[in-house]
Structures are given as structure tokens and as C-alpha cells.
Amino acid sequence: MDRPANIPPSGHPAVETYLAGGYDGVVGMSSRFAAAICARLLRLQTEEGVKGPIAEIGAFEGRFFITLAHALEPDEIALALDIFEWPDPGVEQRFEANCARHGIGPERRRTIKGDAGAMAPKDLLAHAAGARLRFIHIDGEHSRTALWKDLALATACLAEGGLIVLDDMLHPGYPTLMVAVQAYLEANPEIVPLCVIDRETIVGATKFVLCQRAWFERYQSRLLEIYKDWIWPLGADFEPHWCLVLSQDTRLAEII
Numbered sequence: 001m002d003r004p005a006n007i008p009p010s011g012h013p014a015v016e017t018y019l020a021g022g023y024d025g026v027v028g029m030s031s032r033f034a035a036a037i038c039a040r041l042l043r044l045q046t047e048e049g050v051k052g053p054i055a056e057i058g059a060f061e062g063r064f065f066i067t068l069a070h071a072l073e074p075d076e077i078a079l080a081l082d083i084f085e086w087p088d089p090g091v092e093q094r095f096e097a098n099c100a101r102h103g104i105g106p107e108r109r110r111t112i113k114g115d116a117g118a119m120a121p122k123d124l125l126a127h128a129a130g131a132r133l134r135f136i137h138i139d140g141e142h143s144r145t146a147l148w149k150d151l152a153l154a155t156a157c158l159a160e161g162g163l164i165v166l167d168d169m170l171h172p173g174y175p176t177l178m179v180a181v182q183a184y185l186e187a188n189p190e191i192v193p194l195c196v197i198d199r200e201t202i203v204g205a206t207k208f209v210l211c212q213r214a215w216f217e218r219y220q221s222r223l224l225e226i227y228k229d230w231i232w233p234l235g236a237d238f239e240p241h242w243c244l245v246l247s248q249d250t251r252l253a254e255i256i
């Protein structure tokens, strides 16, 4: 099955196969556009020598998690953290079944049933034999308080060159999440937005990708090459920091 023209290359044959034939069959809330970009970001990290485990807070039925796991190197593992109670306790079994069906065996992942907000960094890292995480997707409870805790956990566990990806940014249903993000960026000046991944639909919402300030230029220069056809020209103004906006629609408003 061919990749649609509105989805950029992911950089991984296994991810391409999953995105083309499996992704829409797994219940979930992230866009294919964002999944392809995040897989490519993992490849970019590999190219830049950044290695290690990854994690998703809010793995749900595994739609996005499976993409990320397929984008790992052979010796890396993915941690799936969720309370696995919503919308019913059967969600954990559905997560396990979806991973098995789409080729992510137990040796490539760890399932962690628990409340991210109550987890200490050392407890999360213990699931990866103490190795710091190179990529963390935060898509758990959508309140300001919970996002603040998830960001603190992610920051404490982040590897050198690591990326933190935040889901449901600028979503009309969760307008206050941006307040937590802004406060977090002000309190953690060593972390900056690397890019905004624009929404595909109201369910496949916008994601922010954050990186360490020391890695910003290096990563951004690569993104400018990789995504030259997907960059919305005006960029995102985080006052005073600017970053790229990656979008399926790169038009500007027509003025006269």
C-alpha cells in the first residue's frame, strides 16, 4: 500500500508498513502525520548518535506506541505507561493484543500499569535498567496539574539529546494545557520548542516537540532539510523563541 501524498516519509520500512496497513485499525487519538514525523525524529536521533529507551505516557490501545516501537533500533525498548482503566479495564489486554498483532513483541517493550503523576523518575527509569529516555510522548491526563507532573517526570528522565513530545496542544477541548506548557518553558529555560506538528483533525491534534536548548540548532537544521516541503513559512512564536511549524497545509492567507 502506498503512502498518501499528505504523509511525509517516516524513515523506517516497518513504520511505513504499519502506517499504511495497521494504524487506522488500532483505536487511538494521534494523527498519522504526527506518527510519521515522530518516527522520523527517532531516526534523526539515531543519525545524531542519540540512543536509548523511549516512553509513552498514556499508551491507551497502542496506536501511537506501536509506531514509536517500530522506529527503535534493535537493542532499544519502549515503555508503555497507562492507568489502563479507561474506558474499561479491558484496555490493557487490547493494548497487548494490538502490540502482538503488529509485531511489537514483549522483548521490545515494557507495559507499566500506573499513575504517571505518582511515579518517581527512578521508578520509571528502573523499567529501562536505569537508562535515560531519549524520547517521551506525553498523552496522559489532560489537566494542567497532570501535564505539569508529566513534564517534570519526563524532564527528570530525559537523556542528552532527548525529545519530549506533547499531544493535544492548542486543542479546542483543552485550552488550559498551553498555560502549563508556558509556565514549564519559563521554569525550564534549558528546554525549548523544537517544532510544532500541526493538527490533522480535531482528534489527530497538534503536538509540540521540545528539546534541550543545546540541541536546538543541530536538530532544526536537519528538520529544515528533511521537511522543506512541509514547513509553514511563518513559524511559531513562543516569545521570544521561534520554532518550525510542520503542516500538511503550508499556505499563507491571501492578502489582496
Ligand SMILES: C[S@@+](CC[C@H](N)C(=O)[O-])C[C@H]1O[C@@H](n2cnc3c(N)ncnc32)[C@H](O)[C@@H]1O
Pocket (backbone or CB within 6 Å): 027, 028, 029, 030, 057, 058, 059, 060, 061, 062, 063, 064, 065, 081, 082, 083, 084, 085, 086, 114, 115, 116, 117, 139, 140, 141, 142, 146
Ligand atoms: C488520549 S488517550 C492516549 C491516546 C494514545 N496516546 C494514542 O495516541 O492513541 C489518554 C490515555 O491516558 C491515560 N491516562 C490518564 N491519566 C493517566 C495517568 N495519571 N497516568 C497514566 N496514564 C493516564 C488514559 O488511561 C488514556 O489511555
